[in-house]
Amino acid sequence: MPRSVDLTAVVPYADHLDDGLVQLSFTLPVPYSLAARKAALELAGKMGFEDPEVVHYQQLTDGYTYFVMYGRCVQSIDFTELQGDGFDIEYMSEEEIERFAEEQVGRAIVVVGASTGSDTHSVGIDAMLNLKGYHGHHGLEGYRSFRTYNLGSQVPNSVLVAKAIEVGADAILVSQTVTQQNLHVHNLTELVEMVEAEGRRGEMILACGGPRVSNELAKELGYDAGFSKGTYPHHLATFIVRELASRVAAG
Ligand code: B12
Structure with missing residues (x-):
């Protein structure tokens, strides 16, 4: 036996x-x-x-x-x-997300994303945002409820933040792959500081991702959530629509 x-x-x-x-x-x-x-x-x-x-x-x-x-x-x-760190959420399917967004948010959800600083790795942010998506799952560009701006890679934090303000983004999405010398921590921290300095932290959901990013690290650095290997666009979308719906409900 x-x-x-x-x-x-x-x-x-x-x-x-x-x-x-x-x-x-x-x-x-x-x-x-x-x-x-x-x-x-x-x-x-x-x-x-x-x-x-x-x-x-x-x-x-x-x-x-x-x-x-x-x-x-x-x-x-x-x-x-x-126990998990409270992030083992039940993910919704693409259709469920669309329905939920329509009912609970009721307008287009605007997201702006990039791989920031000197980081040239664009595959992660493209996987989340581009129509082509990842492993057969649409990126957010393919969702009716999302309006997406993917600025690409090697984008200075200042440019990402400026674009987010210009288009009235609900969420800023950051991808970080290179972790040598803790570069990701520096880049991620700088972005939060810039959003705070602009007085926009309360208005925007901040989420980041990458192979060495964890939800714990993201929270520690001032983000609302962090995603790592194995993330699919509907995981991110579930998080964003739920978070936004609770903010809309709270007024
Ligand atoms: C392709 C690649 C490159 C390409 C990038 C091309 C491009 N357009 O992206 C090129 C050749 C340019 C490159 C360059 C370099 N690379 Co490189 N590269 C890779 C490689 C092979 C694959 C990365 C990849 O695309 N993965 C696939 C994607 C889908 O996975 P992912 O990024 O993890 O994304 C997923 C999650 O993390 C998450 N996610 C990611 N971002 C986000 C964002 C959000 C908002 C959310 C929600 C989720 C999320 O969701 C995604 C899907 O599940 C890896 C090794 C490996 N096999 O992983 C090395 C690797 C990442 N590279 C590495 C290095 C060191 C470099 C260089 C510094 C090499 C050098 N000395 O020049 C340069 C860096 C240049 C720079 N300035 O950034 C190291 C990083 C080590 C470290 N921890 O710092 C790795 C791990 C290789 C290694 N073993 O040493 N690289």
Whole structure:
């Protein structure tokens, strides 16, 4: 009979239940050598992994070595104690969103979006906004209830905010992909500060997204919501129409 999962002490699964095995990869700024391999093993031990193993290592370039390792994680998580952060909402379908928007908002919902700062990655914001959408789901441009402006990538925050004010946007949507040196945090924070400086924070929903963005981070930075990998346009649209409807209801 298969063993059942103990949800009060969840550990990673690799080969069999409860083996705790984890694969990790990293680069050390040391020359490719047996000493480098030893350094990686010691480091994994210091990280708390038991029985660390180097399964692959290679020179990346002079003075740098890349490792793939296995190790046994000795920590566990009590899954029964965990709750989401209130963002596991029931998403509506495109048709439900259209109906809801018509009934509860009753006018076109204007959204302006961009990938900001020096970030050139445009696929995320295009996936949310453009008609073509993502994995067979229309972007907001394809919804009757939305009027969309996609400014593209490498858009200065000041330009995005100015456009949002010009068109009377209900929501500003920001995409951030590059996180090197915490660039995303800087860009995201700057946008909130600009909206606040313009005295518009209360009028606009601010949402951001990207592979390393989470709802927690977004909230921390002053956004109303944050979205990550696996987001579809109807997830974003559900959030916007519900948020807007509650603001309309509150007057
Ligand atoms: C395509 C690509 C590029 C293209 C971008 C072309 C374009 N027009 O977008 C090019 C070649 C230009 C490029 C350049 C660079 N790239 Co690049 N790129 C990628 C790649 C391969 C795919 C990204 C992508 O399109 N994903 C698909 C989309 C759909 O996913 P997504 O962006 O996560 O979006 C989803 C969610 O996050 C969310 N979402 C995203 N935005 C928003 C916004 C809102 C409002 C909402 C609600 C949701 C949402 O919804 C989307 C759908 O589910 C990734 C690696 C990878 N496989 O992910 C690297 C990657 C993102 N790039 C990377 C890097 C480092 C760079 C460069 C710095 C490389 C260099 N040294 O020059 C430059 C950066 C240039 C710059 N100034 O920004 C790194 C980023 C590392 C980091 N964490 O900072 C990655 C992860 C590669 C890597 N492993 O190192 N890149």
